[in-house]
Amino acid sequence: MLSKQPFERRILIAFVLMTVMVSGLFSLSIVGVVHFIEEHLVSQEMSRELGETLNEDIRQGRPPRLDSSTQFFSSYHDQYLIPEQYTGLQEGFNEVVSGNEAFYIYVQKINGETYMLVQEQQEFEARENALFNVVLAGFLLTVVAAWGLGLMMARKVMAPISRLAQQVRHRDQLHPLAPPLAPDYPDDEIGQLAAAFDSTLGQVRQSLERERLFTSDVSHELRTPLMVIATSCELLAEAPLGPREKEQVARIARASEEMRELVQTFLQLARDKSNEAVFVGDRTLATIAHEQASRWGALMKEKGLDFQLAEEGQDDGRYNATFLGTVMANLLRNALHYTESGSVRLILEQGAFRIEDSGAGIPAEQHERIFQPFVRGAQARGEGLGLGLSLVKRICAKQGWQVSLQSEPGHTRFRVTLNPDT
Numbered sequence: 161m162l163s164k165q166p167f168e169r170r171i172l173i174a175f176v177l178m179t180v181m182v183s184g185l186f187s188l189s190i191v192g193v194v195h196f197i198e199e200h201l202v203s204q205e206m207s208r209e210l211g212e213t214l215n216e217d218i219r220q221g222r223p224p225r226l227d228s229s230t231q232f233f234s235s236y237h238d239q240y241l242i243p244e245q246y247t248g249l250q251e252g253f254n255e256v257v258s259g260n261e262a263f264y265i266y267v268q269k270i271n272g273e274t275y276m277l278v279q280e281q282q283e284f285e286a287r288e289n290a291l292f293n294v295v296l297a298g299f300l301l302t303v304v305a306a307w308g309l310g311l312m313m314a315r316k317v318m319a320p321i322s323r324l325a326q327q328v329r330h331r332d333q334l335h336p337l338a339p340p341l342a343p344d345y346p347d348d349e350i351g352q353l354a355a356a357f358d359s360t361l362g363q364v365r366q367s368l369e370r371e372r373l374f375t376s377d378v379s380h381e382l383r384t385p386l387m388v389i390a391t392s393c394e395l396l397a398e399a400p401l402g403p404r405e406k407e408q409v410a411r412i413a414r415a416s417e418e419m420r421e422l423v424q425t426f427l428q429l430a431r432d433k434s435n436e437a438v439f440v441g442d443r444t445l446a447t448i449a450h451e452q453a454s455r456w457g458a459l460m461k462e463k464g465l466d467f468q469l470a471e472e473g474q475d476d477g478r479y480n481a482t483f484l485g486t487v488m489a490n491l492l493r494n495a496l497h498y499t500e501s502g503s504v505r506l507i508l509e510q511g512a513f514r515i516e517d518s519g520a521g522i523p524a525e526q527h528e529r530i531f532q533p534f535v536r537g538a539q540a541r542g543e544g545l546g547l548g549l550s551l552v553k554r555i556c557a558k559q560g561w562q563v564s565l566q567s568e569p570g571h572t573r574f575r576v577t578l579n580p581d582t
Contacts, residue, residue: 168318174308183302187295192293202339203253206266210277229280236273328357336365375426382423425486443481449508453559454484456492466503473510477578483555490548491515491574511579522567
């Protein structure tokens with residue numbers, strides 16, 4: 161469980177645990193040393209005092225000259241008989257606690273007779289308890305101080321790591337002219353981590369730059385042959401051709417127009433930077449929808465499908481015609497390919513649109529994968545490579561739109577929300 165904690169908290173917990181162990185061991189050592197010294201010194205003092213009492217007082221027939229807190233008992237003298245509660249004590253030093261009273265008892269056996277001194281130790285025990293309370297308070301204060309010091313040290317240790325994480329996370333790090341991170345840090349573990357990030361980010365920048373240049377160059381170079389194809393189709397459309405030839409020319413023209421729009425889409429995506437604003441436009445949702453409906457409606461009617469364009473809400477927003485047209489066209493193409501009979505509907509809402517068809521549907525386990533590149537449905541149609549829905553997802557991500565899918569046999573619905581916050 162500790163490994164799942166934030167690194168700063170792990171440092172703090174480790175520091176506090178180490179302090180608890182060291183401080184606890186030190187406190188226990190103090191208590192043990194005090195107890196050992198107490199027993200050793202008191203034992204020596206009481207042994208000396210008992211010897212003087214026996215040699216100087218008892219043998220001379222005098223009563224023991226002891227202070228009021230000390231008593232003498234003996235199994236040999238009737239006037240000093242040992243009380244019952246003190247019988248059975250081992251020879252040497254003993255400590256007896258009875259209620260709130262504490263006694264130190266020293267026992268000595270000479271020629272089979274037992275002699276003992278009993279001292280009241282309430283005052284010494286009170287001082288000893290005070291010492292133990294001081295040690296306990298010191299231990300608790302040490303733990304609290306360790307928590308505060310550990311928190312301060314953990315934050316100080318994590319400060320450069322947090323700073324490095326923020327720098328790596330910043331969107332400007334993918335800019336080709338972004339400065340390296342390592343020079344801002346000392347040559348330690350953090351500096352080595354920053355250098356590793358510099359190396360990885362450099363490779364990412366190069367990959368992104370190569371992709372951008374490739375997409376931009378290819379899109380730019382395709383414009384010329386597409387223009388030639390479009391011009392040739394216009395000239396052929398004016399020539400005296402039969403119905404079949406005119407149909408083929410119209411298909412070539414439609415394919416050329418689709419490719420031109422895709423080239424324009426890829427070109428804008430290639431020019432997009434992560435730190436630039438979302439592309440805006442000056443075309444309404446209804447205008448773009450009517451353009452796409454006029455193009456794809458004829459193809460769907462040729463296939464025998466019933467195509468409808470419905471408006472359930474009025475949207476006055478302005479959108480990038482290239483991006484929105486590409487998204488709508490790819491979804492309509494998908495509906496055309498995967499619907500064998502029935503209908504396809506393009507429905508406009510306020511800030512959104514949806515495309516519904518009566519096709520075979522998409523299994524629930526493929527709803528997430530269907531938006532990945534080169535993933536096609538189980539009943540693939542057309543000559544596509546499975547990049548249409550991936551392009552839809554990419555454009556929506558760039559523009560801040562949201563695309564969702566609901567599907568079951570006989571009904572599939574793609575919904576694109578153009579204003580997710582509304």
